[in-house]
Amino acid sequence: MVAGAWICLVAPLAAACLITLGGQRLSRRAAGWVATAACFVAFGGAVASFVGLLTHSASDRQFVSTAWTWITGGSYQSGLSVLIDPLSTFMMLIVAGVGALIVWYSIGYMDGDDEERRYFAYMSLFVFSMLLLVQAGNLLLLLAGWGMVGLSSYLLIGYWHQRPSAIAAAKKAFVMNAIGDATMALAFFLLIQKGNSLEFGVLGGQFSSTVANLIALGLLGGAVAKSAQIPLHTWLPDAMEGPTPVSALIHAATMVTAGVYLIVRTHAIFEQAPKVADLAAGLGAATLLMAGLIALVQVDIKRVIAYSTMSQIGYMFLGAGIGSYPNAMFHLMTHAFFKALLFMTAGIVIHALVDEQDIRKMGGLRQFAPKTYWAFLIGSLALVGIFPFAGFFSKDSILAAAMAKGGAYGYILWAVGLAGTFLTGLYTFRLLFLVFWGEPSAFVREHFHPLGRDVVAFSLAIPVGVLAVLSIVGGWIQFSPWWHPVETWLQIVAAPIVSPASWQEWTSIALSLLLGLSGIAVAWALYGERRLAVPRVAWAQRTLEHKFYFDEAYDALFYEPAVYLAKLLRRGVEQPLIAESGQDLGDDTRDLGGFVARAQTGLVRTYALAIASSVAVLAIVFVIVR
Amino acid sequence: MIALLGPEIAWYLGVAAFLFATGAFGVLLRRNPLIVLLSLEIMLNGANLALIGFARNLGDGKGQIFALTVMAVAASEVVVGLGLVVALNRKRITLDVDLLNTLRG
Amino acid sequence: MLVASAGNVLVWMVWIVAAFACLGSGVAVVSFSNPFYSALALIGNLGSLAVLYLLLSAEFVAAAQVLVYAGAVMVMFLFVIAYIGPRSESPWAGGPSWQAVGAVLASGAVFIEIVVAVGLKAGGQLSHSEHVDGTFGTPAYIGRLFLTDHLLAFEITSIVLLVAAIGGVILGAHSRRSVDEVPSL
Numbered sequence: 001m002v003a004g005a006w007i008c009l010v011a012p013l014a015a016a017c018l019i020t021l022g023g024q025r026l027s028r029r030a031a032g033w034v035a036t037a038a039c040f041v042a043f044g045g046a047v048a049s050f051v052g053l054l055t056h057s058a059s060d061r062q063f064v065s066t067a068w069t070w071i072t073g074g075s076y077q078s079g080l081s082v083l084i085d086p087l088s089t090f091m092m093l094i095v096a097g098v099g100a101l102i103v104w105y106s107i108g109y110m111d112g113d114d115e116e117r118r119y120f121a122y123m124s125l126f127v128f129s130m131l132l133l134v135q136a137g138n139l140l141l142l143l144a145g146w147g148m149v150g151l152s153s154y155l156l157i158g159y160w161h162q163r164p165s166a167i168a169a170a171k172k173a174f175v176m177n178a179i180g181d182a183t184m185a186l187a188f189f190l191l192i193q194k195g196n197s198l199e200f201g202v203l204g205g206q207f208s209s210t211v212a213n214l215i216a217l218g219l220l221g222g223a224v225a226k227s228a229q230i231p232l233h234t235w236l237p238d239a240m241e242g243p244t245p246v247s248a249l250i251h252a253a254t255m256v257t258a259g260v261y262l263i264v265r266t267h268a269i270f271e272q273a274p275k276v277a278d279l280a281a282g283l284g285a286a287t288l289l290m291a292g293l294i295a296l297v298q299v300d301i302k303r304v305i306a307y308s309t310m311s312q313i314g315y316m317f318l319g320a321g322i323g324s325y326p327n328a329m330f331h332l333m334t335h336a337f338f339k340a341l342l343f344m345t346a347g348i349v350i351h352a353l354v355d356e357q358d359i360r361k362m363g364g365l366r367q368f369a370p371k372t373y374w375a376f377l378i379g380s381l382a383l384v385g386i387f388p389f390a391g392f393f394s395k396d397s398i399l400a401a402a403m404a405k406g407g408a409y410g411y412i413l414w415a416v417g418l419a420g421t422f423l424t425g426l427y428t429f430r431l432l433f434l435v436f437w438g439e440p441s442a443f444v445r446e447h448f449h450p451l452g453r454d455v456v457a458f459s460l461a462i463p464v465g466v467l468a469v470l471s472i473v474g475g476w477i478q479f480s481p482w483w484h485p486v487e488t489w490l491q492i493v494a495a496p497i498v499s500p501a502s503w504q505e506w507t508s509i510a511l512s513l514l515l516g517l518s519g520i521a522v523a524w525a526l527y528g529e530r531r532l533a534v535p536r537v538a539w540a541q542r543t544l545e546h547k548f549y550f551d552e553a554y555d556a557l558f559y560e561p562a563v564y565l566a567k568l569l570r571r572g573v574e575q576p577l578i579a580e581s582g583q584d585l586g587d588d589t590r591d592l593g594g595f596v597a598r599a600q601t602g603l604v605r606t607y608a609l610a611i612a613s614s615v616a617v618l619a620i621v622f623v624i625v626r
Numbered sequence: 627m628i629a630l631l632g633p634e635i636a637w638y639l640g641v642a643a644f645l646f647a648t649g650a651f652g653v654l655l656r657r658n659p660l661i662v663l664l665s666l667e668i669m670l671n672g673a674n675l676a677l678i679g680f681a682r683n684l685g686d687g688k689g690q691i692f693a694l695t696v697m698a699v700a701a702s703e704v705v706v707g708l709g710l711v712v713a714l715n716r717k718r719i720t721l722d723v724d725l726l727n728t729l730r731g
Numbered sequence: 732m733l734v735a736s737a738g739n740v741l742v743w744m745v746w747i748v749a750a751f752a753c754l755g756s757g758v759a760v761v762s763f764s765n766p767f768y769s770a771l772a773l774i775g776n777l778g779s780l781a782v783l784y785l786l787l788s789a790e791f792v793a794a795a796q797v798l799v800y801a802g803a804v805m806v807m808f809l810f811v812i813a814y815i816g817p818r819s820e821s822p823w824a825g826g827p828s829w830q831a832v833g834a835v836l837a838s839g840a841v842f843i844e845i846v847v848a849v850g851l852k853a854g855g856q857l858s859h860s861e862h863v864d865g866t867f868g869t870p871a872y873i874g875r876l877f878l879t880d881h882l883l884a885f886e887i888t889s890i891v892l893l894v895a896a897i898g899g900v901i902l903g904a905h906s907r908r909s910v911d912e913v914p915s916l
Binding site: 627628629630631632633634635636637638639640641643644645646647648649650651652654655656657658660661663664665667668671674675678679681682683684685687688690691692693694695697698699700701702703704705706708709710711712713715721722 | 876
């Protein structure tokens with residue numbers, strides 16, 4: 001079990017090193033196989049850990065395996081340790097499993113690219129970093145994994161580095177993540193000062209209310225940045241500049257869910273700071289609503305799915321914020337399945353249409369790529385939460401938990417969540433109808449080329465197929481009113497603090513199903529067979545298209561003042577003080593020298609006079625002194 | 627043993643001081659380098675006289691040895707100085723110390 | 732001061748003549764416009780100095796003064812002055828205005844200071860001179876001193892003279908390079 005966990009962690013790192021060091025000796029396809037194999041080995045290790053944990057009784061499922069003591073400073077100590085407990089194995093299985101499938105898919109997707117090896121090295125590095133994050137035995141190692149996933153994200157978003165838009169998007173992602181890293185670091189400093197430890201246990205210690213709030217706030221900042229919630233969300237849509245498998249793995253299934261994992265892992269401190277937990281839930285709710293609205297006007301197929309991700313993570317934040325940790329994690333799992341599925345099918349569509357991503361040019365693909373259509377349909381239904389697909393089981397529990405929280409705030413969250421369900425149905429099926437239904441557009445007729453039956457096609461098709469199956473059956477693992485093994489599995493690590501009653505569950509299920517179906521219906525009316533005319537509200541349209549002006553606001557609030565300050569400093573400080581001071585120093589020295597040089601007349605008589613005068617003066621001095 | 631006849635040493639020293647001052651005056655005032663060198667000789671001779679005077683006053687031969695050395699040095703310096711003047715003259719340069727200022731800083 | 736004797740009076744008279752000749756020729760050296768006249772005045776100066784040296788029992792030095800200084804150095808001076816040609820210049824003309832004033836002041840200050848300094852420091856000593864024997868100042872005496880106590884000075888003097896001789900040859904040698912190569916002053 002312990003060995004399984006270590007193998008799970010190290011295998012992708014070994015793959016990354018191997019691909020990097022192998023260089024040109026490894027063929028591009030071979031690099032892909034190495035990465036895929038490593039991820040499957042990691043999955044095997046995760047399964048081994050999971051099985052190993054199962055053999056222990058429920059109360060005995062926490063093992064820490066330390067490789068060596070990493071940092072010692074005074075009384076503070078941190079080890080390079082790996083934690084094997086229900087939550088971490090849960091995440092390990094998701095990350096390694098979905099990761100392996102996506103890396104396999106990438107072999108087909110990235111086929112023909114010049115720098116495939118670099119891609120697979122980065123992907124392996126990412127899988128390793130994410131596993132490090134979820135397996136970390138203490139907060140310090142978690143932070144290390146946290147930073148490394150940020151780095152991998154940057155590297156992979158900017159993978160096609162000849163595109164300026166990709167580079168800009170990578171920088172934007174990294175900078176916004178860095179803000180989160182900074183708040184997390186501050187929280188850790190407080191923890192070290194007050195608790196002298198960064199082990200997970202220290203979070204349960206007694207802190208004063210202010211300190212607990214500050215720590216929780218810092219951690220929330222990091223989670224918000226990593227998971228692209230308001231207000232640090234603007235990087236996620238731009239991150240779609242990366243290749244589609246990157247979007248699938250990093251910006252749908254795993255990295256962006258790290259924020260949720262963090263909150264669940266550190267739930268002890270959030271329980272000590274209920275206001276911050278409420279803030280987390282509120283941010284999640286706001287994000288899910290806003291992202292859903294923006295998704296209605298997006299015309300890039302990947303951007304719609306990206307905003308959908310943002311919205312669904314809003315659900316997870318909502319769940320984690322109100323204390324329903326197992327449900328949030330369950331939704332994380334199902335979301336990983338169907339979101340990765342959606343991205344991968346979108347990738348197949350993009351590839352088939354020679355890298356075209358504008359949905360206005362698409363249409364009627366149902367006839368050209370039926371299997372792709374079915375996969376996308378499955379993913380969409382799972383996303384909206386229609387029975388019996390995966391999302392149905394997970395999303396509704398969160399809504400029920402919001403209801404169970406009670407109070408005005410709880411019901412507000414519940415209402416927002418329901419509204420989000422309607423929006424989810426609307427935008428998801430808008431996408432489906434626009435891309436797959438209707439008459440095939442001219443563009444499609446001209447450019448569509450189907451997949452063959454070669455390795456590339458298999459590597460594209462099989463992972464999609466596996467995920468489609470998981471999206472169908474994956475949710476059945478837990479149906480809150482009747483059976484809930486996930487909750488049982490996770491509750492020793494993060495016991496939920498709200499337990500919805502049975503009637504709350506059923507009410508939520510019924511209402512969300514209803515709203516989801518009505519969303520689909522409206523989408524069908526607007527975008528399906530019979531297109532209804534919709535009155536256009538110009539300002540609303542504009543606001544949505546500008547993504548609620550967040551980018552413009554950040555530009556005005558942060559970027560422009562910074563640029564102004566920088567220019568001011570350059571003009572006022574750097575130029576005269578630093579750049580010119582060197583010049584001025586030289587000039588002044590030369591002037592001083594020139595001034596002194598006037599004594600060097602070159603005339604012998606002057607010098608002789610000087611000597612004589614000095615002798616005269618010195619003679620007086622000597623006589624007086626001696 | 628012979629006593630010193632005539633004026634005391636102080637008179638000789640007075641002459642020596644006057645010679646020295648006169649030579650200094652000439653060095654500082656004149657523009658022809660040859661005359662500057664001659665004035666320099668005057669100064670050196672003034673110093674020599676002082677040395678010989680003190681030698682006689684103290685009955686010590688060191689002063690005379692010193693004076694002879696000074697004489698040798700003066701001769702050497704005259705050689706070099708005159709060599710310079712001759713070289714300058716050969717280059718058709720005006721012999722005026724006020725105009726010889728190429729070494730100005 | 733007044734040791735009345737015929738020898739004393741004679742010495743006084745010789746001294747007065749020699750001293751005034753010395754001072755007068757000294758002033759003449761710095762005053763003449765014509766360098767040739769200045770050189771001749773210097774010869775007179777050297778001669779009178781030699782007389783003063785004799786009065787001070789420095790026979791060898793006096794002889795060396797006449798032979799070396801007046802005989803060789805001044806001859807060299809006269810050769811060069813003749814070679815360079817006639818040049819006359821008024822002593823007071825030319826140069827920066829403050830130069831003349833400065834020269835007067837500086838030299839005056841030097842004179843006064845020497846007198847004062849020597850008077851203050853050595854005044855008591857100067858009133859009585861040592862009695863010396865007849866060998867004082869003779870060539871044998873000087874020679875013995877040079878070769879025993881002051882051998883280093885002797886050797887160094889010879890080196891200085893050698894260097895000067897070499898320098899003189901170099902400075903005076905005709906250069907074989909063309910005029911263009913040598914940068915002008």
